[in-house]
Amino acid sequence: MPAGSEVPLCEAAAEGRVSDVEELLKAGADVCEHDSTGISPLMHAAKNGHALVVSRLLEAGAPWNAVDKAGRCAGDYAADNAHQDAFDVLLNAGITAELILGAVERQSKKKGEATNKSYLDERVEYSEDRLMDEESKAVMMAWESPLMAAHAKVVCSAGGDILNVGFGMGIVDTAIQGYEITSHTIIEAHPDVYARMLATGWAEKPNVRILFGRWQDVIPQLGTYDGKHCYKA
Ligand SMILES: C[S@@+](CC[C@H](N)C(=O)[O-])C[C@H]1O[C@@H](n2cnc3c(N)ncnc32)[C@H](O)[C@@H]1O
Incomplete structure (x- = not known):
């Protein structure tokens, strides 16, 4: 059984069938429904380099930064398989989301709303094999x-x-x-x-x-x- 075949949207995304993906979404398919291996339609499309399908899924609300059980996002799947076009679509979605969030955050600050203590205001510490934030959470390993x-x-x-x-x-x-x-x-x-x-x-x-x-x-x-x-x- 090919990967994703038990979830029609995963299967169509993996095979780059743009019109089938559009039809399934129109019919109400859950854009986030992952297959039994924990891979989402967006990850399937990214893994196989189907940039247009990646765009359609993002437009339908697929979160660009969702991760699988191993902590890998769709961008990782595109990068690991050298699919630059799909990677760029995901990167642009991430940049756009960050810009919107940044604007909302600036607006909140202007209004004097409380914001969480920012990571950038905390001390970070390097050890031999990791970079940790103030709460001892690993930033990089x-x-x-x-x-x-x-x-x-x-x-x-x-x-x-x-x-x-x-x-x-x-x-x-x-x-x-x-x-x-x-x-x-x-x-x-x-x-x-x-x-x-x-x-x-x-x-x-x-x-x-x-x-x-x-x-x-x-x-x-x-x-x-x-x-x-x-x-x-
Ligand atoms: C996960 S680490 C990157 C690890 C890096 N790729 C490596 O190979 O070691 C994330 C880094 O991004 C920095 N960072 C966080 N927010 C940032 C922002 N808004 N702009 C630029 N750098 C940022 C952090 O301080 C941290 O050094």
């Missing part, structure tokens, strides 16, 4: 290295100018440095992480440009990029 290496391979596949959002432990950035690229821009918002970047010589690397700030706030300083990578929020 070394075991994610193979995934980061795969991401770097995809984003650097055409060389040129590369953008990474979120330095963390510098795993993906170290991998990106292993490729023949023209420039490497890194956006990092956390002061402690930024301090670590400076202390470990990232500002002196000849092709590296660091933009310190939230990506939402440094957009005017950005150029155009041949490969883009963004942390998973």
